[in-house]
Amino acid sequence: MYTLHYAPDNASLIIRLVLDGAGIPYRTTLVDRKARQQDSAAYRALNPTGLIPVLETPQGPISETGAILLWLADTHNLGPGPSEADRPVFLKWLFFLSNTAHADLRQIFYPHQYAPADAHRAHLEIMSTRMLRHFSLLETAALQHSKLFAAGKPLGVYTIVLTRWSALYPVHGPRWLDLRDFPTLTALARAQEARVETRVIARAEGLGPNPFTRPEQPNPPEGSVL
Amino acid sequence: MTLTLHHVPDFASTIVRFALEELELPHTLAIVDIDAGSLASAEYRKVNPVGLIPALETDDGPMFETAAILLWLVDRTGRLGPGPTDPDRGPFLSWLFFTSNALHQAALAMFYPHRPAGEANSAATQAAAQVQIVARLGLIEAMLASQAPRWLSVDHPGVLGYYIGVLVRWLSLLPPAPHGIDLADFPHLKAVLAAHEARPAAQRVAETDGLGPTPFTNPGT
Numbered sequence: 001m002y003t004l005h006y007a008p009d010n011a012s013l014i015i016r017l018v019l020d021g022a023g024i025p026y027r028t029t030l031v032d033r034k035a036r037q038q039d040s041a042a043y044r045a046l047n048p049t050g051l052i053p054v055l056e057t058p059q060g061p062i063s064e065t066g067a068i069l070l071w072l073a074d075t076h077n078l079g080p081g082p083s084e085a086d087r088p089v090f091l092k093w094l095f096f097l098s099n100t101a102h103a104d105l106r107q108i109f110y111p112h113q114y115a116p117a118d119a120h121r122a123h124l125e126i127m128s129t130r131m132l133r134h135f136s137l138l139e140t141a142a143l144q145h146s147k148l149f150a151a152g153k154p155l156g157v158y159t160i161v162l163t164r165w166s167a168l169y170p171v172h173g174p175r176w177l178d179l180r181d182f183p184t185l186t187a188l189a190r191a192q193e194a195r196v197e198t199r200v201i202a203r204a205e206g207l208g209p210n211p212f213t214r215p216e217q218p219n220p221p222e223g224s225v226l
Numbered sequence: 227m228t229l230t231l232h233h234v235p236d237f238a239s240t241i242v243r244f245a246l247e248e249l250e251l252p253h254t255l256a257i258v259d260i261d262a263g264s265l266a267s268a269e270y271r272k273v274n275p276v277g278l279i280p281a282l283e284t285d286d287g288p289m290f291e292t293a294a295i296l297l298w299l300v301d302r303t304g305r306l307g308p309g310p311t312d313p314d315r316g317p318f319l320s321w322l323f324f325t326s327n328a329l330h331q332a333a334l335a336m337f338y339p340h341r342p343a344g345e346a347n348s349a350a351t352q353a354a355a356q357v358q359i360v361a362r363l364g365l366i367e368a369m370l371a372s373q374a375p376r377w378l379s380v381d382h383p384g385v386l387g388y389y390i391g392v393l394v395r396w397l398s399l400l401p402p403a404p405h406g407i408d409l410a411d412f413p414h415l416k417a418v419l420a421a422h423e424a425r426p427a428a429q430r431v432a433e434t435d436g437l438g439p440t441p442f443t444n445p446g447t
Contacts, residue, residue, distance in 0.1 A: 059313045067319035074310040082301035088289040095291035099327035115343040123343035
């Protein structure tokens with residue numbers, strides 16, 4: 001059985017929603033971020049970058065959200081296989097989500113890793129403008145490729161969790177995303193929220209009753225977000 | 227398989243060229259004139275809505291994203307990396323995504339330092355990127371030293387070797403002093419890249435793209 005190393009409302013949420021959405025059994029192991037467990041020797045042995053999540057599989061640990069999604073998609077037929085005609089669409093948007101949308105959003109969450117304190121305002125302005133452009137591209141892609149971007153599927157889940165975080169983090173930052181500007185993504189948020197696994201996981205991670213259509217600061221029963 | 231690569235020599239499309247040459251896949255190069263604003267044209271945006279180089283047109287439609295193209299080639303040919311059922315697939319994917327979203331992203335911040343926080347903060351952006359680049363190459367070096375994976379090795383050419391090779395090339399050439407890297411600090415990686423650049427396919431690309439005889443390990447010559 002798989003083991004997902006997770007922290008509430010961390011990128012492990014994306015994997016968890018996909019695993020449960022597909023009915024794939026797994027267990028969870030909490031990474032206690034308050035105790036900086038992600039920096040422990042034991043965790044770094046699983047993932048030397050110290051980032052969450054890690055999925056332990058019979059073939060060893062896999063890190064990187066996009067890598068785990070792709071591995072699960074290929075192992076459990078959750079997306080188009082290598083010889084299928086929509087494989088290019090699947091791969092290009094998965095990498096775009098990982099190295100552009102997710103990477104830029106991380107910059108907004110952790111600005112001190114990228115710019116000095118007196119530059120944080122300029123940084124946020126530039127990065128949030130970029131993120132809105134990314135969401136426009138994803139809105140168009142989700143409309144064109146509705147099956148690949150469906151609720152519960154890797155691209156759909158990845159996209160909609162990024163919209164959730166955009167509305168919540170950093171906790172005291174100004175808000176710049178109005179999901180209503182993106183009707184396809186709004187519909188995706190509703191569809192993801194209507195799925196039974198979303199309710200179960202939202203309870204387990206303290207994400208509130210409307211984690212995608214009306215995100216609120218989480219109140220996790222165990223572990224901490226930061 | 228009909229393939230057209232939208233290409234600018236020594237841009238990220240060069241990474242894809244190394245893979246195409248190594249696989250001996252016939253392809254057409256569509257040389258992009260970036261100075262003429264072609265990337266912003268409606269025609270190019272139909273191929274790549276993000277408006278970046280590279281893009282690869284295939285029988286199954288256009289692709290973009292360097293790593294996505296590399297992985298698609300691996301999976302279509304069964305070469306230059308572990309396939310979906312290979313037990314090495316997990317770690318290969320982890321390090322391919324890491325290279326794409328961490329190493330490549332930090333390199334872009336170094337080369338285009340005005341992008342994250344504006345012109346006024348370019349120096350600080352480069353300083354932060356330098357720290358990240360050295361740390362991330364260090365993680366790759368440590369992984370090579372402890373795991374010696376087949377998919378990033380001296381004995382087997384792979385897409386990840388060419389990908390990291392081109393990034394290392396740029397990181398050796400482009401950053402202003404005191405930034406940049408010395409590949410001697412990463413000896414296992416250096417050996418892997420030396421083996422890749424010496425391959426006949428790599429030499430063909432180096433020749434036609436004007437990258438010099440040792441494009442990864444000594445790019446200034």
